[in-house]
Amino acid sequence: MNCRKARRLLVDFEKKKLKGKTEDDLLLHIKDCQRCMSLCRKLETSSLALSEVTSEKIPEGTAANILEAIQERKGNETREKHKRPFLSLKNLTTAGAVAILVAVAIVAGISLMEKPAEKASFSTQEEKSTKQGKVPSKYAEEEAPRSHDFVSTPGSTEKIFEPLVKITDNNYNKDTLREFFDKSALRKEIAKRFTVASAITLRANFEQEIIDKFLDIQSEGNPKDIASQAALTQVIMSYLISGEPVQLPVYLEYAKFNGENAVIIGLAGPRFGSKSNRLKRFDVWVLAPQRFLTNRDSSIMFFLQFIEK
C-alpha cells in the first residue's frame, strides 16, 4: 500500500471502520511510514478533542420561542389573506398584470412555434430558467434538479461531471498537446452540458474542486510545499479566468512541455460573437509555474483554442 491510498483510509481506520486485509495492509504501511504514523497521531488528537464536544439539545425556552414565531407568522399570513377585499386596487392591478403576462406568453408561444423544432428540444431546464431571468437558488431542493448536479440523487442514472485534475509524466509538445485535446471527449461533453449560466454559478465550485483534487493526489512531499503549490495553482487559475467572468475551469494537468515543468489548464467558455449560450469554446493554457510569480507574461508557454460546432 502506498501513502496516497493509506491516507484515504486513515479516517475510517481511526474510526475502526476497516476490516480484514485492508486494515492489515494499512497497519503494515503505517508501521513502516513515519509520515503516515504522524498523521495518525494528529487524527487521534482531533478525535480525542472532538469527543469532548457532543451534540446538544435546544434549550426549552428557545424551542418554545421558535414555535411561537412560526405560529405568529402563520397567523399573520392568515390575517393578511382575510384582510384583502377581493376587488381591492391591489387585486385588480395583479389581475391586470397576469392578463398582460398571459398575452405575452401566447405571443411568445406563437413565435416559438415558428422556429425549428430541434432548437427547442435542446433547451434544458437551466436554459429555460436563464431565459426567464431566474437566479439559481441555493435552497436547491425547492427547484427541479439541475442537469449538472455534482452528486447524483438516489436512483439517478446521470453521470457526474467533475473537473479533471492530473499529475503526469507526459512530455507534450505543440503537436501532441493539440492532438490530445483534439481527441478529447471532454470538450464535447462540456459543450453539451454547460451554459453561460452554469459557468457563472459553478465557477467558484470548480475552482475549489480543482484545488481539492490537486491536494488529494499529492501524497508525497513536504506538506508546506504542497500547500504552496496548491496556492500557486489557484493564483494561476484566477489570473487566467479573471478577465472573463463566464469561463469555467475544467482541466488541470501538471506535466512537462518541451521538457520543462508545465501546468496545463483547460477553460471552457462561450464562443465569441455567437448567439448560443453553450460553452463551445475551449481554451488550453500552458504555463511554466516556476516563472509565473516573477513574470506572468513570460510564463505562458503555449495557447490553444478549440471551437465546437
Place this chain on the structure above:
Amino acid sequence: MEPNKELVEKAKSGDEEAFSLLFEQYKDRIYSLCLRMTGNREDAGDMCQETFIKAFKSIEKFRSHSSFSTWIYRIAINHTKDFIRSKARKRGSPVHALSESRLLIDEANISPQEHALKTERVKIVQQALLELPENMRTPLILFEIENLEYREISRILRLPVGTVKSRIFRAKIALGEILEPLREHLE
C-alpha cells in the same frame, strides 16, 4: 432517522400539527449544528429559528427527490454560512468562539471541578473548530458531531463523496495540528 413521508406530505399540505411534529424531530439536531458552526448559543437559537421559519414558508415547494433531513440541514447550513460571513464582514475578521463560561457542555452528573475542566476543554476545542475554514469545518461537524454518513453529507453539501472525505481528513489533520500542543490537557 427520516420522518415518515406521510408526515412530510401532511406538513406540505398546510397541516400545522404535522409541521410541529417535524420540528420536534429536528429541533435538537439543527440547533446543535448551528451551535457548532457559530460557537454561540444565542446565534444558534436565531439560526435555528430562521431555518424552521424558512422551512415552514417553503415546505410546500419541497420535492421528495431528496430526504427531508437533507433539505432542512441544507437550509440551516446556508443560513448559518451567510450569517457567519456577514458577521465577519461587520467585525472585519472571522467569527471566533465566545468566552461563555458555560459553553456547550452537558452539565449532568459531574462535579464542579470536573465541570470547570470540561468547560475549559470544550472551549479550547470549539475555538480550534472555529479556526478551520468553513468549507472544512462544516463537513467535519456533520461527520464527527452529528454522526452523518459520507453519502448524506455529500448530498447536503452537494459535493462528491471523495471531496467530502478529503475535506474531513484535512480538517481533522488541521485540528490535530492546532490541538497537538494541548493534547495532555485533553487526555
